[in-house]
Amino acid sequence: MIYDFLKGKSSEWLESKLLRKLKTESHFNYAPVFNATWNKIKVSNSFYYHEEDECINYMFAYKNKYATEHWGHLPRFHIAECEVRQQYSNYVFASQMPVGIYCTDKRVNIGQHKLELCSKCNKEITLFSFGSPDKEWFDVILDIASKKHKKYVPSEISRTGYTKDWGQVSYARRAQEDFTCEGCKIQLLHDDAYYLEVHHKxxxxxxxxxxxLKVLCIECHSEVDDLHRKNYSQGDNALKLSSFKNRFRN
Known part of the structure; x- marks a missing residue:
């Protein structure tokens, strides 16, 4: 119970309300950006990004309306102003995959898809030592955030001490591990991903x-060392940890 004078349903109601507030404010509760238009996008060193308040998202350019029947494949996504991207217009931007595609041949939505990276952007990646060009969207995000070459969007530090791209970076790192804790191996999908955190070693x-960056459920994260045990024994962290244990460990 949270307060001694609250019992039963009153305590449960207050705990639920506090947890909803924590989840809304948590940097592990990532809100992706979809279907952004050019007027919302900034370009730095040829890369796209979207900035709002204390949040930076690296963005992918793609065509959400595409003649898939005519071309025989889904549209590609772009991470930079490569020569192909500059030849065409009517692009929108997203901060993660999958994205919704509308087939202009059949005039119907064909669902959510993970797109392949443009071949010209592949060359851009290889040229600047990103490593293997055949990458998932989250690999690309982590490569940009890691500042492995000179063409990156500057990541300023937010008031929390984290980089402003941390929401997207931490989500990408969790996606890279299929939302599975590297410690106890519990998989936490969808809304439960809130309980999956990313530890700076x-x-x-x-x-x-x-x-x-190590992907850990909140319980494994709380046991990393004495400092973490102390931090997760009080306040909001303790409430979140207790909620996790009640849901998944009891």
Missing amino acids: NRKKEDNRKKN
């Missing part, structure tokens, strides 16, 4: 290199 919140 060296305690430097601005170091978002993949090798420094």
Whole structure:
């Protein structure tokens, strides 16, 4: 119970209300951006990004309306102003996959799809040492955030001490592990992904290199060391941890 003077349903109601507030405010409760138009997009070193308040999202350009029957494939997505992207118009932007596609041949929505990276953008990636060009969207996000080459969107530090792209970066890192804790191996999908966190191994919140980011459920995260045990024994963290244990450990 949260307060001694509250019992039964009163305590449960208050706890539920506090948890909803925590989830809304948490940087692990990522709100992706879809169907953004050019007027919402900024370009830095040829890469796209969307910035609002304390949040930066790296963006993919793609055509959400496409003649899939005529071309025989889904549209490609772009991460930079490559020569193909510059030849055509009517692009929209998203911060993650999958994205919705409308088939202009049949005039029907054909569902959500993970698109392949444009071949010209592939060359851009290889040229600037991103490693293998055949990457999932989350691999691309983490490569950009890791600042592995000079063409990256500057990640300023927010008031929380995390980088402004942390919401997207942490979501991408969790997606990379299929939303599975690297400690106890519990998989937390959809709304339950809120209980899956990302730990900076060296305690430097601005170091978002993949090798420094470990995906952990809140319980495993709370047991990393004495400092984490202390931090998760009080306040909002303790409430979230208690909620997780009640749902998944009892």
